[in-house]
Amino acid sequence: MIRAIMHGCNGHMGRTITGIVAADEEIEFVAGVDPYTGVENTYPVFATMAECDVEADVIIDFSNAKAVDGLLDYAVAKQVPVVLCTTGLSEEQLAKVAEASKKVGILKSANMSLGINTLLDLLKKATSVFADAGFDIEIVEKHHNQKLDAPSGTAIALADSMNEVLDHKYAYKYDRSQERKKREHDEIGIVAVRGGNIVGEHEVIFAGMDEVITFKHTATSKGVFGKGAVEAAKFLAGKAAGMYDMQDVIAAK
Secondary structure, three states, X not given: OEEEEEEOOOOHHHHHHHHXXXXXXXXXXXXXXXXXXXXXXXXXXXXXXXXXXXXXXXXXXXXXXXXXXXXXXXXXHHOOOEEEOOOOOOHHHHHHHHHHOOOOEEEEXXXXXXXXXXXXXXXXXXXXXXXXXXXXXXXXEEEOOOOOOOOOHHHHHHHHHHHHHOOOXXXXXXXXXXXXXXXXXXXXXXXXXXXXXXXXXXXXXXXXXXXXXXXXXXXXXXXXXXXXXXXXXXXXOOOOOEEEOHHHHHHHO
């Protein structure tokens, strides 16, 4: 049985993943970390990672950017690999993640869903065809009104997957309101919508002359992200130091 710690256990995703793990015979939570109380858990909960004294094989993180530094320090010190799902990290934090991965296994993904990770591959093929044919590329992402970061980490991951095919020559355009000029060809527009309780919707638009091709992924429940995180944790437990992603999990299936 794989022993796991849920970092951010009392948040919505933490509670969702707790329910998924409870029904999984291969993994169990032995501890949780969350500064907020008022939620009943079947495992001990600590306010910070530094206070956690329970041995584990892997950590699943769905917390917030402010808590990630302490998480990485703990993971390196205790040699416990981390499934890092928190988005909105600063450039300094991303550098710290890269440095930590030299000492402990880290699986980082902006989106844990199987659908999104399959879409990443499909977009590479589409980009290789449409970009050379003069198509413009735009991304529209929609999330609930409580989401703090914009654009979403998933939107950036989608853009990065396409830009990889384009030799990273395209710039990302987040706002067109401050200047009056026509669109540049070598750019990817990214628009963020926030409202209601939208779980997550990502639309990639290839707009050419007289035709438009659209790729769209819609999540109707956060359970898809939780299930992916649990599968990632089962994959990562026992792995050597290094940076992993959901493509590694899919390839191991």
